[in-house]
Each structure stands twice: as structure tokens, then as C-alpha cells.
Amino acid sequence: MDELLKILKKNALETPENLAAMLNMSVEEVRSKIAAYEKEGIIRGYQAIVNEDRLDVRSVTAVIEVKITPEREGGFDRLARRICRFQEVRSAYLMSGAYDLLLFVDGRDLQEVAGFVSEKLAPMEGVTSTATHFMLKTYKHHGLLMESEDEYERLKVTP
Amino acid sequence: MNTKDSKSLHERVAAHVRDIPRSGIRDFFDIVSSRKDIISLGIGEPDFVTPWHVREAAVFALERGATSYTSNLGLPRLRQAIAEYVQRTFGMVYDPDTEIIITVGVSEGLDLAVRALLNPGEEVIYHEPSYVSYAPVITFAHGIPVPVITTPADAFRITRTALEEKITPRTRLILLNYPNNPTGATLPRGHLEEIAAFVRERDLLVVSDEIYAELSYDEKHTSIAALPGMRERTIFLHGFSKAWAMTGFRLGYACGPRQLIEAMMKIHQYTMLCAPTLSQEAAIEALREADRDISEMRAEYLRRRNFIVKTFRELQLPCVTPTGAFYAFPDISSTGMTSRDFALRLLNEENVAAVPGTAFGSCGEGFLRCSYATAMDDLQEAAGRLRRFLERVRS
Ligand SMILES: Cc1ncc(COP(=O)(O)O)c(C=O)c1O
Numbered sequence: 001m002d003e004l005l006k007i008l009k010k011n012a013l014e015t016p017e018n019l020a021a022m023l024n025m026s027v028e029e030v031r032s033k034i035a036a037y038e039k040e041g042i043i044r045g046y047q048a049i050v051n052e053d054r055l056d057v058r059s060v061t062a063v064i065e066v067k068i069t070p071e072r073e074g075g076f077d078r079l080a081r082r083i084c085r086f087q088e089v090r091s092a093y094l095m096s097g098a099y100d101l102l103l104f105v106d107g108r109d110l111q112e113v114a115g116f117v118s119e120k121l122a123p124m125e126g127v128t129s130t131a132t133h134f135m136l137k138t139y140k141h142h143g144l145l146m147e148s149e150d151e152y153e154r155l156k157v158t159p
Numbered sequence: 160m161n162t163k164d165s166k167s168l169h170e171r172v173a174a175h176v177r178d179i180p181r182s183g184i185r186d187f188f189d190i191v192s193s194r195k196d197i198i199s200l201g202i203g204e205p206d207f208v209t210p211w212h213v214r215e216a217a218v219f220a221l222e223r224g225a226t227s228y229t230s231n232l233g234l235p236r237l238r239q240a241i242a243e244y245v246q247r248t249f250g251m252v253y254d255p256d257t258e259i260i261i262t263v264g265v266s267e268g269l270d271l272a273v274r275a276l277l278n279p280g281e282e283v284i285y286h287e288p289s290y291v292s293y294a295p296v297i298t299f300a301h302g303i304p305v306p307v308i309t310t311p312a313d314a315f316r317i318t319r320t321a322l323e324e325k326i327t328p329r330t331r332l333i334l335l336n337y338p339n340n341p342t343g344a345t346l347p348r349g350h351l352e353e354i355a356a357f358v359r360e361r362d363l364l365v366v367s368d369e370i371y372a373e374l375s376y377d378e379k380h381t382s383i384a385a386l387p388g389m390r391e392r393t394i395f396l397h398g399f400s401k402a403w404a405m406t407g408f409r410l411g412y413a414c415g416p417r418q419l420i421e422a423m424m425k426i427h428q429y430t431m432l433c434a435p436t437l438s439q440e441a442a443i444e445a446l447r448e449a450d451r452d453i454s455e456m457r458a459e460y461l462r463r464r465n466f467i468v469k470t471f472r473e474l475q476l477p478c479v480t481p482t483g484a485f486y487a488f489p490d491i492s493s494t495g496m497t498s499r500d501f502a503l504r505l506l507n508e509e510n511v512a513a514v515p516g517t518a519f520g521s522c523g524e525g526f527l528r529c530s531y532a533t534a535m536d537d538l539q540e541a542a543g544r545l546r547r548f549l550e551r552v553r554s
Pocket of ligand 1: 159203263264265266267290336339340368370398399400406409410411
């Protein structure tokens with residue numbers, strides 16, 4: 001992967017000036033490269049990673065395994081795209097193994113997610129079964145630990 | 160105890176130990192460690208934690224009860240893993256049964272090599288600025304340290320001409336350290352061949368501290384032991400502290416011809432017995448499974464190197480681009496300050512710690528060692544403070 005993307009994947013807030021210094025490029029080059037990635041749709045967006053367990057808002061996330069029937073033309077894609085359009089669906093993946101789609105679905109509470117599954121997802125033509133699991137606690141998200149441990153400090157000066 | 164007694168005790172310390180000056184690093188450490196909220200560019204070890212799978216291997220070994228001694232040379236499985244690693248990485252072939260010894264860091268490997276090879280009064284040529292241990296370790300072995308000065312004009316590379324000036328009939332060893340602490344210099348293959356030819360012509364031995372080998376940014380590291388005719392006259396020192404971020408594990412190794420390793424083993428078995436067993440277990444995992452971790456850390460160091468070098472350029476502090484390790488060694492003499500004054504003022508006025516070049520030999524006067532084993536955020540903040548400091552100093 002391009003070095004620029006690697007750095008941005010770790011820290012999207014890195015300034016073009018710093019990126020330029022780290023990569024031995026000019027600031028202009030960095031800016032235009034980022035613009036190109038955005039235009040081509042390689043960079044899809046920038047988001048903060050929030051530890052929601054620490055917020056005083058009621059919300060739940062469910063992980064839903066979905067079995068679907070592939071269509072003669074288009075396989076799983078057409079149905080998967082339809083499912084993705086629901087704004088409750090945060091992430092969706094096509095899987096190998098015992099089921100076909102894995103969905104991450106957000107809701108205010110159990111009832112809301114249950115309602116989504118029973119009224120919107122399960123009745124869709126082509127969906128043959130669903131299994132819903134609720135997440136209880138997030139330890140790590142997008143490569144980041146949600147609770148920082150005390151760092152073991154290095155000496156301030158060493159040979 | 161009254162002063163009279165303590166004076167007499169001081170005099171009872173062996174003269175060759177007593178006469179060694181306090182380490183410039185320790186001296187500076189005492190000043191820095193009393194301070195809060197400083198950004199330190201003075202740290203000679205990775206800011207990364209040991210990769211988790213390596214730590215996990217140590218935990219697993221502890222659970223299995225790996226709490227006894229190992230053989231003096233070290234765990235046979237680890238020596239096997241080292242033989243494989245050294246061959247695939249540097250191209251040298253060593254017999255794990257007789258030509259590899261596991262040591263307590265490169266620190267011990269260096270001590271063993273020097274003690275095993277030197278007779279009292281024999282000379283060791285090494286290049287300065289250098290790692291702080293070299294001269295003292297030679298002195299403890301009753302040898303004579305003979306520094307050769309390296310300069311920015313030669314990109315801090317040791318040259319054949321400099322060696323020719325310093326060689327005497329008492330010269331026994333040449334001690335090399337590339338990639339280098341504190342300058343970040345490396346020795347490309349062509350230069351290395353020149354030094355090797357000299358060593359062969361004069362029938363010398365080499366002790367080569369290649370602890371930063373994996374942290375080479377421009378070209379792949381070449382070991383002097385891999386050059387023709389050099390394996391039989393080189394002790395290759397390596398360890399896990401730097402590229403694997405395992406300083407606290409205290410583990411290194413030496414590879415060399417059987418007779419020399421055997422001699423080092425004699426000292427090791429009576430003074431150290433063996434290196435820590437848990438660390439040895441972790442090291443097996445490190446050698447076999449950590450290539451990716453190393454290349455990720457190297458990529459990160461390289462970005463920081465680019466950043467710090469650009470910073471020095473912008474601040475008009477001349478700096479040879481470091482091609483290895485994680486140190487930059489800018490020339491601060493244009494400010495008219497000594498290294499020590501510069502470092503102290505930078506610390507007092509801007510809370511940034513960096514080590515005066517003189518800690519690495521008197522030819523380090525006018526330089527500052529800045530470690531970029533420091534998180535990018537801190538480097539950026541340090542760069543801003545350095546800029547402010549220089550503006551004040553120069554106005
Ligand atoms: C050049 C050099 N050699 C040896 C060492 C010591 O390494 P170890 O932790 O393996 O004893 C260091 C550590 O800073 C070093 O920079």
C-alpha cells in the first residue's frame with residue numbers, strides 16, 4: 001500500500017505539511033495525491049473513532065448473520081446492496097462458511113433492532129434466515145484499544 | 160562515614176576503574192530525570208513495545224515453567240534459529256553447536272569479545288563518535304582504546320587512511336559499529352570492502368557491533384563477516400534490543416570462529432552462567448515470526464527520519480542524513496554554544512532533552528544526538544520548540 005495511505009489510515013488528521021516532511025514530498029504533491037484518492041473513491045471518508053461505551057447514550061449494536069439465496073444474475077450483490085441501503089446497517093460483509101452476509105446493525109435498544117430484523121430484513125425476498133447477536137462491550141475497534149492502559153515509562157535518557 | 164574514610168575507600172577502587180570518567184549520558188540523565196513534562200530526544204531505545212506475539216511467547220514459556228538455567232551457550236533451539244536467521248538475512252553460515260553464543264545483550268557480547276581477545280596493553284581501534292561503552296570496556300580488559308575520528312565530511316564513515324594512521328604493532332582488534340550510534344551512519348559495501356582488505360593485509364581481528372543492522376534505510380545491510388576472508392577473523396555481535404524493540408529482555412548473541420567463541424564461552428560460563436531463559440524463549444519467536452513487525456517499525460522510523468532531517472535543514476543546522484539506526488547528529492556549532500550548553504539551555508528553556516555529542520567522545524563537540532525513536536507527535540512538538548529556541552539564540 002502507498003505510504004501516504006498507510007499513514008492516513010493510522011491518523012487521518014496528519015497535516016499535509018507533516019506528511020510532506022515524512023514522505024520527502026512537496027506539500028502540493030501531498031494535497032493533490034489526497035485529492036486524487038478522494039476523487040477515485042479510494043479514500044471513502046474520515047471518521048472519529050469513539051468509545052461509545054463511555055457516552056451516556058443508550059444504543060446497541062447487533063451482529064447479524066444472514067443467509068440469502070443468490071440470484072441467477074448478480075449473485076449476492078444485488079440483495080446485499082439493497083440491505084446496505086438501510087441506515088441501520090453500519091457494516092456489511094459477504095462471508096464464506098455457514099452464512100452469507102455479516103451485518104453490524106445499530107439501534108437505540110433491543111426492540112428497535114428486533115423490529116428492524118423482523119419487519120425489514122427477514123421478510124425481504126431472498127433472505128432465508130437470520131441470527132442476531134448483541135454486542136455487550138467493545139474492547140478494540142479499528143485497531144484501537146478502547147481503554148488505554150498505563151504505559152510503562154522509558155527512562156528519559158539512555159545510551 | 161567521614162570524608163577521610165570515603166576518600167580512602169575511593170583510593171581502594173582499582174585504578175583503571177577509578178580513572179574512567181563518569182558517563183556523559185548518566186551525567187545528563189541525572190539532570191533530565193528531575194524534570195517533568197519534557198520531550199525527550201535522548202532515548203537510545205525504541206518507543207515501540209515488543210511485538211505482542213513475542214511477549215506472548217515469553218508468557219507462555221513462563222506458564223510452562225521455563226525458569227531454570229540453560230546451557231552456557233544458550234538454548235540449542237535458539238542457536239539453531241539464530242543460525243537460520245543470520246544465514247537468510249546476512250548470508251553467513253555458523254554452526255549452532257560451536258560458533259554461536261547467547262549473551263546478555265550486545266553489551267555482554269562486546270565485553271566477552273574484548274576480554275577474550277586482548278592481552279594487557281594491546282590496542283583496539285574504534286571510531287568516534289561512538290557508543291558510550293566501547294572505550295570503558297576496552298579499559299576494563301586492560302587494553303588501550305585508540306579512537307579514530309570520523310567526520311561529517313566522510314558521512315561519519317571510518318576510512319582506510321584513518322586506520323593506517325593509528326595502527327601500531329600492538330593493534331589487535333578493530334571495533335566497528337555500523338549502522339552507528341550516535342551518528343546514524345552506515346558503511347556501504349564498497350567502503351566495507353576497503354576496511355576488510357586492510358584488516359586482512361594487517362592480519363587483524365574485527366569485532367563488529369551490528370545491533371542496528373535491520374534499521375538500514377537506503378540499502379540492505381552488509382555484514383563485514385560476509386565479505387571474503389572475513390568470517391574467520393570477525394566476531395559478529397547482534398541482539399534483539401533495537402529492531403525487535405526488546406531492550407528489557409537483555410538478549411544478544413555473538414557468532415564467530417569456533418576457537419574465539421569457545422574463549423568467550425569460558426568467561427561467560429564463569430561470570431554469567433547463561434542468559435535469561437525466558438528471554439531466550441521469546442527470542443525464538445522473535446527470529447522466526449517478526450519480520451513484518453520489523454519492517455513496519457522501520458517504515459515508521461524512516462518517516463520520522465525524513466521529518467527530523469527536514470526540520471534540521473529548515474533550521475539551518477547541518478546534518479548528515481542518517482541512513483541507519485534511529486539517531487540524527489546535527490551540527491549545532493553555528494550557534495556558538497558548546498554541545499553541553501546547547502543541550503542544557505534547550506532543556507531549561509524549552510523542556511526538550513537531547514544528548515550532547517561529547518557524551519560519545521570529545522570529537523562529538525559541536526553536535527547533538529537526537530533520537531527519533533520518539534512518537535511523531537512529540538517530534539513535531541520538539542521541532543516547534545527547537546525552532547523557537549534557535550530564533551531566540553540567534554537574535
Ligand atoms: C551500538 C550499540 N551497541 C550495543 C548496545 C547495547 O545493546 P544491548 O541492549 O544488546 O546490550 C547499544 C544500545 O544502545 C548500542 O547503541
